[in-house]
Amino acid sequence: MAEGDIFDICVIGGAGHVGLPLSIQFANHGKKVCVYDINPDSLTLIERGTMPFKEKGAEPLLKKALKEKSLSVSLNAEVISLSRIVIMVVGTPVDEFLNPKTGDLFKILEKYLNFFKPGQLLVLRSTVYPGTSRNIYNYLRNNGKDMGVAFCPERIAEGYAIEELVKLPQIVSSFTEEGLKRTKELFSVLTKDLIELSPEEAELTKLFNNSWRYIKFAAANQFFMIANDYGYDYARIHHAMTHNYPRAKDFPKPGFAAGPCLFKDTMQLSAFNNNNFILGHTAMLINEGLPNYIIKHLEGNRDISSLKVGILGMAFKGNSDDKRDSLSYKLKKILEFKCAKVYCSDPYIADEGFVSSSELIDFSDVVILAAPHSVYKSLDLKNKPLVDIWNFYNGGYKI
Ligand SMILES: NC(=O)c1ccc[n+]([C@@H]2O[C@H](COP(=O)([O-])OP(=O)(O)OC[C@H]3O[C@@H](n4cnc5c(N)ncnc54)[C@H](O)[C@@H]3O)[C@@H](O)[C@H]2O)c1
Numbered sequence: 001m002a003e004g005d006i007f008d009i010c011v012i013g014g015a016g017h018v019g020l021p022l023s024i025q026f027a028n029h030g031k032k033v034c035v036y037d038i039n040p041d042s043l044t045l046i047e048r049g050t051m052p053f054k055e056k057g058a059e060p061l062l063k064k065a066l067k068e069k070s071l072s073v074s075l076n077a078e079v080i081s082l083s084r085i086v087i088m089v090v091g092t093p094v095d096e097f098l099n100p101k102t103g104d105l106f107k108i109l110e111k112y113l114n115f116f117k118p119g120q121l122l123v124l125r126s127t128v129y130p131g132t133s134r135n136i137y138n139y140l141r142n143n144g145k146d147m148g149v150a151f152c153p154e155r156i157a158e159g160y161a162i163e164e165l166v167k168l169p170q171i172v173s174s175f176t177e178e179g180l181k182r183t184k185e186l187f188s189v190l191t192k193d194l195i196e197l198s199p200e201e202a203e204l205t206k207l208f209n210n211s212w213r214y215i216k217f218a219a220a221n222q223f224f225m226i227a228n229d230y231g232y233d234y235a236r237i238h239h240a241m242t243h244n245y246p247r248a249k250d251f252p253k254p255g256f257a258a259g260p261c262l263f264k265d266t267m268q269l270s271a272f273n274n275n276n277f278i279l280g281h282t283a284m285l286i287n288e289g290l291p292n293y294i295i296k297h298l299e300g301n302r303d304i305s306s307l308k309v310g311i312l313g314m315a316f317k318g319n320s321d322d323k324r325d326s327l328s329y330k331l332k333k334i335l336e337f338k339c340a341k342v343y344c345s346d347p348y349i350a351d352e353g354f355v356s357s358s359e360l361i362d363f364s365d366v367v368i369l370a371a372p373h374s375v376y377k378s379l380d381l382k383n384k385p386l387v388d389i390w391n392f393y394n395g396g397y398k399i
Pocket of ligand 1: 012018125
């Protein structure tokens with residue numbers, strides 16, 4: 001470490017879904033890490049050895065790192081200047097018009113500018129609008145900060161970061177040879193499988209990866225809707241499509257495709273290509289339209305204004321406690337407009353007005369399984385009519 005450095009790495013946004021598992025893994029691979037964040041509640045939990053969100057296998061490693069003093073937390077931005085490497089992984093959302101909020105990252109950089117120092121390496125880990133990394137590199141240089149800048153996208157599936165960070169290949173990119181060398185040294189403690197790209201190639205790779213996944217889900221949802229509209233059992237068709245058939249091996253099953261990444265990254269790619277991304281937009285209409293499709297089928301030709309509906313699972317995906325951009329909430333909003341009463345339940349999310357799963361089943365005329373949490377397998381549904389777009393209970397896709 002250079003003189004004055006206390007930490008190998010400071011992670012700005014280190015208490016988040018990407019920042020924290022990454023911090024924990026670096027701290028368990030020989031690095032001295034400081035988690036810097038503006039969320040005091042999360043930092044208090046982390047300091048006590050408790051994960052602020054569900055992340056498989058993370059808590060024992062967090063406790064170990066705290067005990068060994070390889071991980072600490074701070075609410076004080078000064079820790080940035082005490083670190084050799086700074087990783088930045090704050091949220092990069094799109095706005096209400098689905099345009100990337102490209103200015104947000106710069107506002108944060110501006111806020112911390114005085115804490116950056118020449119010779120540091122800044123690693124951008126958030127998914128960014130293409131060209132952002134170069135703009136940041138130029139911005140820092142224009143402000144007298146002669147630092148290395150790298151873009152190394154996070155590609156984990158939320159909830160599985162701990163195992164995937166040391167399993168997945170890592171994309172590395174920087175603007176100088178020295179920056180690339182230091183970036184490779186940094187990530188080689190987690191994986192030897194490094195892929196070198198230019199920053200712009202790396203930015204596009206991340207957006208292509210997420211958009212591709214989003215488009216695949218849309219294809220699955222569209223096929224399901226076609227089969228269902230014609231009265232065919234999609235479970236049988238999906239099995240036939242994929243069973244021992246290598247070219248359709250990774251064809252996904254239908255279900256809510258949502259969460260904080262896929263939708264907004266598809267929209268970032270579209271904005272980058274001057275809104276000329278018809279596949280992405282179509283995928284968005286199909287995936288975001290699935291709640292409406294369910295309700296349309298629930299209605300059929302009847303009046304549902306006196307119906308009481310239960311939504312089981314409010315997280316954006318099964319076994320997660322993350323409700324960001326969850327389609328369960330969209331479903332709830334439309335149902336509240338049309339039905340007499342909507343009950344919501346999720347074992348991992350504490351929200352005002354939620355009921356337990358057994359209350360939900362008792363109170364509702366019909367139950368919609370929105371997030372397929374494994375714990376629901378043993379739930380007694382008491383023969384209530386069920387909408388199961390996941391074929392979770394192996395009774396076929398029920399709608
Ligand atoms: N969640 C995922 O599975 C996933 C996967 C790959 C990539 N990504 C990308 O990673 C980025 C972060 O996503 P996330 O899910 O971790 O978000 P998150 O909201 O869980 O974490 C962001 C963290 O940044 C903190 N923060 C916000 N402003 C800050 C500031 N000014 N200074 C310090 N800390 C600040 C927040 O308090 C929060 O803890 C996004 O670009 C996202 O697209 C996410």
